[in-house]
Amino acid sequence: MQCQCIQHFGQPLIQDERPDMTPTGTEVILEVTAAGVCHTDLHMREGGVDLGRGERLNYADRGIKLPLTVGHETVGRVIAAGPDAGEIDMTRNYVVFPWCGCGACDVCRQGDENLCATPRYLGIHVDGGYATQLRIAHPRYLFDIGDLDPARAAPLACSGLTTFSALKKLGDSYFDQPPLLIGAGGLGLMCIRLLAALGAKAPVVADIDPAKRAAALEAGAAAVIDPASPDVLSEIASACGGTPPRAILDFVGAEATAKLAFNALARNGKLVTVGLFGGAAPWSLPMITLKSVHIMGSYVGSLTEFAELIEIARSGAIDAIPSTVFPLDKAEETLNLLEEGKIVGRAVLSPATQV
Ligand SMILES: [Zn+2]
Ligand SMILES: [Zn+2]
Structure with a gap:
């Protein structure tokens, strides 16, 4: 062999x-x-x-x-x-x-x-x-x-199992609004397909790479976001139906994406971290309390x-x-x-x- x-x-x-x-x-x-x-x-x-x-x-x-x-x-x-x-x-x-x-x-x-x-x-x-x-x-x-x-x-x-398990961790009440997915690599694209298969709303997808944003749209994303845009938070909220997203899946797991996810997340929202890019949490501790957010990891x-x-x-x-x-x-x-x-x-x- x-x-x-x-x-x-x-x-x-x-x-x-x-x-x-x-x-x-x-x-x-x-x-x-x-x-x-x-x-x-x-x-x-x-x-x-x-x-x-x-x-x-x-x-x-x-x-x-x-x-x-x-x-x-x-x-x-x-x-x-x-x-x-x-x-x-x-x-x-x-x-x-x-x-x-x-x-x-x-x-x-x-x-x-x-x-x-x-x-x-x-x-x-x-x-x-x-x-x-x-x-x-x-x-x-x-x-x-x-x-x-x-x-x-x-x-x-x-990529299939990881995204499936992460989606399951959101719970049904988080599917009323399009979720935000960060990263349109193998996991992000798989997640777009899975949401469609589960009959959920098409997600909004953020990625720094224009080719990956195009692939996300092709795969069925409702909208794509460039994280480098100066109005990124309001663009996310408006693409998610006019209010900040209650569900965010971070498929990258870098400091920049964790920061974007936390800032974009609605009060009482849920952030599921899936990616393993590397780095440390960039959030302010009092803001976790003030926003009453749920932050959790999901591995495979x-x-x-x-x-x-x-x-x-x-x-x-x-x-x-x-x-x-x-x-x-x-x-x-x-x-x-x-x-x-x-x-x-x-x-x-x-x-x-x-x-
Ligand atoms: Zn893997
Ligand atoms: Zn064992």
Whole structure:
């Protein structure tokens, strides 16, 4: 098998050849058909995230072991299964739930494996999908994609699930007015599609990049906002129906976007922070009290939410976001394009297009 892995943090990915995988116990081996490329993969290659105020979260200090094959948005076909994996249809394409926990603690047993204190996330703690083969601990992480195109289904595992879970955290009362989405990358575009699939009002979308604003309009945004505009707050309020938005999702998670979100948010509004760009909170503490706002984080999503999302996707209700397929051996170049902001929608690696 071949994989594209991190040998040293801060260095380009390297291509490695390894023996074919063999499963034990409940394990399942997939032949990868599509592997989505996410911003988190850039943080992995870099070796950490900027926490702001001069602090940094270093993956090496957090026990992330190298070499590591990144990639957590994976679709593949089962080619081998361990003796305890049970019956699996080997003709199907499955999208993999990558946010695996220990499987044994109370949090995992309640279905929130993504919040387990000893996570085993694919492409972060254990080898992921930038490879021709992928090892999965248990078939419960496999979801049949039906007739969906693998390249379109792969992003459901992160950008789809992350936005779905964030929207669920808003609660029904926050959907009376168009929400404001900040960032029109893979997550922002997916969120526009999901809101349409859920029958919610089309969102207002802010992004600094004109090409991404155009992509947001194309995907169905009600209006787009340039955060650099001098009247940005009144433009947001007027696009959201004449009053400041009660619901804001920040898919960037940078100091500038957190500041914009907080200033734009209505009293008693809810800000859900999803992005991991980096930095520290720029808000004044008394203003949190005076505006009575809710600020919360949302990281990926649960197995139950994933099952629900895949069912919606299989029904055909979610229009796919734009995606560009690159050969697996161009993983490093694809990450560079993403880092330079040159990917509109999602980039997906495919071993099948390997040259
Ligand atoms: Zn991701
Ligand atoms: Zn657990």
